[in-house]
Amino acid sequence: MNEIRRTTCVMCRNGCQLGVVFDGYQYRMEYLIDVAPNNGRTCPRGNSASIVLDHPKRLSYPLLNGKETTWDHAFDLIKKWHQDVKPEEIAVVYSRGAGAAEVGLVRGFAAALRTENLVCGYLEPDNAFRFRLSGVKSATLDDVSASRATLLVGDVFNTSPVAAKRIIEARYADKQSRMVVIDSIKTREAGFAHIFIQPKPGTEFLVLAAIAGLIDAKLKMDIDGIANRTGVPRQQMEEVAKVLKPGVPGLIACAATTGRISEPYWHSICAQILAFKAEKPFVGFGEALVPDGKMGFGKLKEAVGAGRIKLLFWFGGLHPYSYPELFPEINKVEFRVATSIFKPENPLPGLILPVPSEFEKTGKGESVWGEVKFEPLADPVSGTRSLAEIVRQFGTVQEIPGDLFQTVKLEEVTAQLTETVNRQLNASKSESGNLFWLLGRKEAIGVGGFFEPEEEILLHPDDAQKLAVTEGDFVKVKSKTAERQFRVKVVSIVAEGTASVGVNVHQNRTLFSVEVDPGSGEVKIPPTKVEIWRVSA
């Protein structure tokens, strides 16, 4: 019998336990039925663990401008590039894929290079769940099962299959149980909801603020103004406030998808303010949490765009420069070094260094349900080098840990919240035009066939009629930043005037712009306005 190697799935923060066996020919998954939280179930992403280990696109040698090179040459080149630049012209970025200890090493590496340009490169909106409102209890799995008043914000079922099963069980365990869903797309979970609220794109956090304001009038929320801005009737928000009233065991669970959230910081904080006022535990689901750097990503983007950065290191991440929406800026950097576990789809300028995947490393981390340990499922792919080996080529590097969570106090955020709501209510006056809102959708697809195309666009039946298209026809979608072609799928899960595309595929993300999140100063990738028109196939 071959040995089962066990670990915590690294693909998101649900902390699922899984196993892999090497049968002498290939890796195959083992489903650990007796271990929580997933008890043998994995989503398609987690199910890809064994595929990642010997994926045909795994990178096992350094690439220079898309061509194979040696480690010695790569290190010599980096040393030469380093000599040609000043410390302030260097930027060091880290993203998911680097464990907590590795992020500490990257911080130490930036200190050794004497650069202040140390930046978190994980730009997904779920990173805003790092902000914790003091006094809010983090939900446990038992809280999920015991909930009789559950509020789901965003696509929680897709983001947490583990919680989804328990939420559905809790919903049917008691006739008095109530479930509310707030999302600008009517995903599967809305089908289980007693109350479904479909606000205008990107306005979920305003609805949350209004419901919190209905529970506690001291918050002084402009409920009617918010109703007008979000398109959600006051009466519907009052019903939800009644469902969530303190005293009923419940849960506030929140997900955040790229291209769907307009202000990630306030999305996270408003859900937590509501949790606090409703006296419910809170959980924010997502793929990763990565601590912030010394500089916000918005500032790096600006510095790169202005030509002030000449040498860029990008550590972690599944793909080099995972954000094609940043290519126009990144292409201005003269010397580029990135780590990757996969070969890039297209040759990228600069050096790409192969590193072990997260499934081949040891470490500790945080799942939404608490601390977890990672054990290697296999030895690192030959030819790869660990991040520690790479950074220590350039001298002594000390690990400098950073704080993952940032606590904020209710009294500090209340005044800012009023300002934010006012800003949003005023912004609504300037909305006009025949454009569509484009929303992002991130389904838990497997990563085995990396970069599976997401060629469909969801259109509401009335919009399909206006555009004179039917299912299977093709349309062009044009935003301020890109233009792409999609095949039409006609569904009423998107509201009239909105359309949705998958954002797992990097090219689709180029349609969305990278902007600064006013709440945190980090960046955001919000819903975007687009033109859509019919084209021939």
Ligand code: SF4
């Ligand atoms: S839900 Fe998350 S942790 Fe669980 S198997 Fe899927 S990707 Fe892995």
